[in-house]
Amino acid sequence: MPELPEVEVTRRQIRRVLVGRTVSGVETTRASYFFLTRPAELKARLVGRRFVELERVGKYLLAELDDGSHLLLHLGMTGQLFAAGATSPRLLSATAKRALAPDAQASFAPDAHTHLVLTFREKGPNVYFRDVRKFGKVAWIAKGREHERLSKLGVDALRANGETLWEATRKRSAPIKTVLLDQGVIAGIGNIYADEALFLAGVRVTRPARRLTRAECDAVIAAAQRVMKRSIQTGGSSISDYVRPDGSDGGYQDERRVYARTGEPCSKCGTAIQRLVIATRSSHFCPSCQR
DNA sequence: CTGTCCCTGATT
DNA sequence: AATCAGGGACAG
Secondary structure (H helix, E strand, O other): OOOHHHHHHHHHHHHHHHHEEEEEEEEEOOOOOOOOOOHHHHHHHOOOOOOEEEEEOHHHHHEEEEOOEEEEEEEOOEEEEEEEOOOOOOHOOOOHHHOOOOOOOOOOOOOEEEEEEEEEEOOOOOOOEEEEEOOEEEEEOOOOOOOHHHHOEEOOOOOOOOHHHHHHHOOOEEEEHHHOOOOOOOEOOOHHHHHHHHHHHHOOOOOEEHHOOOHHHHHHHHHHHHHHHHHHHHHHOOOOOOOOOOOOOOOOHHHOOOOOOHHHHHHOOOOEEEEEOOEEEEEEOOHHHHH
16 A cells, blocks of 8 residues: 555656646546545646646645646555556456456556546656545645645654654553554554554554653654665555556565564564554554564 | 544455 | 455544
């Protein structure tokens, strides 16, 4: 699932095909909660506008247009943003995959899950936003306005420090895992990197947040930043649906220490990795290394 | 602060 | 055919 590293990898690749290009057409699926801004308005706002920048805020992508307005995107759980020409079975519907001969090179064609297609005046690929479960979001933001989804976010995970977590945890009895997933405290950490960071810091996912020491807060943030930076370098984690905008898999799933490794031996001590559910999210940890 | 819900494909 | 996965808004 896309968390900060996957969104950042996406940003870097999509930025190259987006910035400097002028929208000539906007195609969408029918109105749904996926579109915080209705398809008709989205089209009216975007056509004729030129993209000038693509930034990341937590797990959101924020594209700036030449009139000072912005296009806000969230990939949700299964969102995929890519340019035309990307080929990967992960980008195809099950029907399309079944139709493929073994080893056949598939080329992407928009399917029922492709909710947004941007075409441009300038030569180059289209940009597609595909999202099977439709937990992603698209919104247009007028010049000078800030979307409430952005104003709710805490400090970006790559800019946070131990102090950020220390202050946020003092009065919270919820498990530390829950606080790390709270985008209003630190923006960008999701289920995979929360588990990985807590493993590297030696802190059990269930520990009441207020019971962390200052040193442990420093360690957790340092570990979170280390794993996320490393993940960005390797192209993100392709565990379920995520693919890079060029259609290729990321590499970080091979470096995971605990996430989705239930029952496998801990890489440090050999104890079986355990899984339990915290606030409806699956959580993985080493019962020996994490206290 | 935790449970429910949105959605669909994979799995049982 | 029922269950599971999960980001984030919302309800209780």
